[in-house]
Amino acid sequence: MSAGEIIAVLDAGPLIHLDQLGSLNLLAGYREVLLPDIVEQEARKHRPEIQIDSIPGLVRVTSQPAAAESMFELAAEFGLHAGELAAIAVLKEHHGNCLLSDDAAARAMAEAIGFQVRGTVGMILRGWQRKQISKAAARDLLKALPVKSTLHLRPGFLANILEQINDEN
Amino acid sequence: MKTITLECPDRLHEQLAKLVAAGWFKSPEDAALEAVRRYLSLHSVELQEKQIMADVQWALNECR
Numbered sequence: 001m002s003a004g005e006i007i008a009v010l011d012a013g014p015l016i017h018l019d020q021l022g023s024l025n026l027l028a029g030y031r032e033v034l035l036p037d038i039v040e041q042e043a044r045k046h047r048p049e050i051q052i053d054s055i056p057g058l059v060r061v062t063s064q065p066a067a068a069e070s071m072f073e074l075a076a077e078f079g080l081h082a083g084e085l086a087a088i089a090v091l092k093e094h095h096g097n098c099l100l101s102d103d104a105a106a107r108a109m110a111e112a113i114g115f116q117v118r119g120t121v122g123m124i125l126r127g128w129q130r131k132q133i134s135k136a137a138a139r140d141l142l143k144a145l146p147v148k149s150t151l152h153l154r155p156g157f158l159a160n161i162l163e164q165i166n167d168e169n
Numbered sequence: 170m171k172t173i174t175l176e177c178p179d180r181l182h183e184q185l186a187k188l189v190a191a192g193w194f195k196s197p198e199d200a201a202l203e204a205v206r207r208y209l210s211l212h213s214v215e216l217q218e219k220q221i222m223a224d225v226q227w228a229l230n231e232c233r
Contacts, residue, residue, distance in 0.1 A: 102217075104211055104212055104216045104220060105208075107220050108211055108216070108220075117220070118224055119220065119221060119224055121221045121224050121225060122224030125224070126228050128228075129228055129229075153221070160222075161221070164225055164229065165225075168229055
């Protein structure tokens with residue numbers, strides 16, 4: 001499936017982290033980027049100035065409590081919060097393909113029920129691979145993550161990622 | 170070994186009691202302890218880093 005055919009659903013993590021980097025444009029190239037209302041509320045609570053309307057292909061959707069209800073038990077098992085549960089419910093309800101999340105538990109649950117999952121780091125590198133930004137710009141954004149965003153990465157782990165990118169053209 | 174006292178909402182307690190009644194756990198306390206173990210394993214740094222590294226590999230190998 002090409003990127004242009006993929007319907008992605010946003011969780012609060014990548015939304016907040018990419019906004020903190022001024023890089024919400026890296027969400028371009030999906031058929032649609034669905035934003036559940038609960039996730040938007042959560043993101044605005046943490047970051048009132050967030051530039052949500054700048055997201056290419058953005059479609060706001062209302063989370064359906066009925067759709068989420070059928071997943072309550074599984075969500076409880078994975079320890080999900082309301083926003084993460086809403087994002088996965090929207091994925092199912094709207095026949096989405098990919099969850100955009102940085103939450104380990106939400107990612108594990110989405111994968112367990114068969115969805116693709118990507119996070120902020122994946123979105124930055126995707127932007128480089130799609131030639132939306134240069135390799136140097138991607139490296140700068142990754143280096144900025146622990147400084148400008150609330151996504152915390154161990155220095156050694158970030159260095160490992162940067163090393164892997166160095167080996168690529 | 171430490172002791173934690175917690176107030177459990179009725180709905181959650183009912184779910185724990187069901188697991189006990191079904192024979193999965195000896196007591197609601199054991200079920201709660203297992204829930205904490207699972208939560209911690211799903212929110213570990215190791216899991217988060219494994220998932221991010223999967224993103225990196227995807228971007229470098231498949232996302233062209």
